[in-house]
Amino acid sequence: MKVTRTATLAGVSIAAMLALAACGNNAEEAAPADATAADASAMAPAPAASGTVVAVAQGNPDFSTLVSAVTAAGLGDTLNGGGPFTVFAPTNAAFEKVPAATRENLMAPAGKADLTKILTYHVVPGRVDAATLTQQIQAGGGSAQLTTVQGGVLTARAGADGSVTLTDAKGGVSRVVQADVAASNGVIHAIDTVVMP
Structure with missing residues (x-):
């Protein structure tokens, strides 16, 4: 039962990540050249996705690595699952920061369990939009602890310019870019770095 629950949660988690894939606006492409302006716009709302996560996920080549990861993890059959979930979805550029050998190992059949663990670490149960996350950070005195579907914790912090970062279990930092x-079945925030449990 634990394996089924984990697989279902993983699939639903990835489904929400894939919803981001179909969004036509990639924040990395639209980001201003000035770093301060880019940080200030990091939490600007993006247009709503339409259709199921499966339908919208296949429409954006900027998330092809995420789609490939879902396939390698064998989670395609569960992508129409319930929720709600909050997904911190890495872009292709975020995946490119992971060493090629590590990506290859995770995408191999022997890496399926580790890949699922990483993918579900990007998902938080419930619908946490930018306004709610900002409130949680303020209520937490400058940070909010987010327990993921994988069971680990991400720490969210807000910058003075309104940007939001996530610190993972290994101390890595990712920035919300959209x-x-x-x-x-939830809300998605694009991030610029893959977070690791």
């Missing part, structure tokens, strides 16, 4: 992409 917020509030609506999906039928």
Whole structure:
């Protein structure tokens, strides 16, 4: 039962991540050249996704690595799952920061369990939009602890310019580059670095 629950949660988690994939606006492409302006716009809401996560996920080549990861993890059959979930979805550029050998190992059949663990670490149960996350950070005195579907914790912090970062279990930091992409089973925030449990 634990394996089924984990697989279902993983699939639903990835489904929400894939909803971001179909969004036509990639924050990395639209980001201003000035770093301060880019940080200030990091939590600007993005247009809502339409259709199921499966339908919208296949429409954006900027998330092809995420789609490949879902396939390698064998989670395709569960992508229409319920929710709601909040997904911190890495872009292709985020995956490129992971060493090629590590990516290859994770995408191999022997890496399926580790890949699932990483993918579900990007998902938080419930619908946490940018405004709610900002409130949680303020209520936490400058940070909010987010327990993921995988069971680990991400620490969210807000910068003075309104940008939001996530610190993972290994001390790595990722920045939200696009917020509030609506999906039928949750909300998605694009991030610039893969977080690791």
